[in-house]
Amino acid sequence: MLLWLFEQLAGYHSSFQVVRYLTLRSLLSVLTALGIGLVLGPVMIRKLQALKYGQAVSSYAPEGHAKKMGTPTMGGVLILLSIGISTLLWADLSNPYVWIVLAVMVIFGAVGWADDWIKIRYKDNAGLPARKKFFWTSVASLGAGIALYVIATQQPNPTQTADMLDVLIPFFKDFSIPLSLIPLGIGFIIFTYLVINGASNAVNLTDGLDGLAIMPIVLVAAGLGVFAYLAGDVRFADYLHIPYVKYASELVVICAAMIGAGLAFLWYNAHPAQVFMGDVGALSLGAMLGTIAVMVRQEIVFAIMGGVFVMEAVSVFLQIGSLRMRNKRVFLMAPLHHHYEKQGWKETQVVIRFWIITIFLVVLGLMTLKLR
DSSP: OHHHHHHHHTTTOGGGGGGGOHHHHHHHHHHHHHHHHHHHHHHHHHHHHHHTOBOOOOTTSOTTGGGGTTOBOOTHHHHHHHHHHHHHHHSOTTOHHHHHHHHHHHHHHHHHHHHHHHHHHSOOTTOSOHHHHHHHHHHHHHHHHHHHHHHHHTSSSHHHHHHTTSEEOTTSTTOEEOGGGSGGGHHHHHHHHHHHHHHHHHHHHHTTSTTTTHHHHHHHHHHHHHHHHHHTSHHHHHHHTOOOOTTGGGHHHHHHHHHHHHHHHHHHHSSSOSOOOHHHHHHHHHHHHHHHHHHTTOHHHHHHHTHHHHHHHHHHHHHHHHHHHTSOOSSSSSSHHHHHHHTTOOHHHHHHHHHHHHHHHHHHHHHTTTOO
16 A cells, blocks of 8 residues: 555655665564564553453363463464554555465464364363364365466466466475466465465464464574565576566555564563464464565475474374374373473473574575575
């Protein structure tokens, strides 16, 4: 919106043209989302407290978690609001990728909100029925996959279409999994569905300690923002042997908004947390990261950078599988962060060490740009 306004004003004075630069708009997006989050944070926390939207704590949770009982949850609404406003203000709204990411954010956010609300309102830990959750998240992820496939097929030449559909293999030059060869985009759409839903659920499983999920989200968003910037510039893409994606550059503005909104939320979510993001935040932010990873064709690198999310999800699968097949535990408790708590690590130790791991993995993911 503001981009359009400044473009109109540029016709009267050339100094307004500076806002057209992607780097400036990205910085403004960070500051806008950060400012909105910091200002509205206390207001939202007081509102959630007044509504008694407090966190329930499982009886199986590690010792020390009982004190978290009643802490306001559904704070993810603040994150999504900050991202949405900042994106609408500074992104180029003629870019279809912007609207696809926002649509994914809204639908997954709505599913998470309904899940949180049912848990709180009816004291039902099951939350939203699994069938409804599966249906609406499938609608969003499949819809995103279909939209991206249609956009790819509308490109002027087959090479660009293939670049927007094939899965890039890091560490190898010009080597990819040719999903573009599968008729009707079935392979690409299914793969997109798995990435978006997998990322959404993995982030949700990670969100179990104060500040544990939000900082890795910020770091991975920053990493994906770098890839979006490079993939959206044909010169950088050609030099680095990564796919050129016509609409990818505007995703930098969204990634910047996620960074700003995430840091603002961390201000209130740092130990001891004043608010939790809830499913409304975790499901939607994970889905957004997965969608952006698909758009910039860096799904495997995304799995590397988001290795903490992957480890958390895998720990749950291994624990459930082992209990069902062998009636034995692999971990003291799953997800993985609870395992380390049971081993005697303090909550802040687990959180900060997982942050350090994420920093290492994001740097490793960025290194794939040259290690090929």
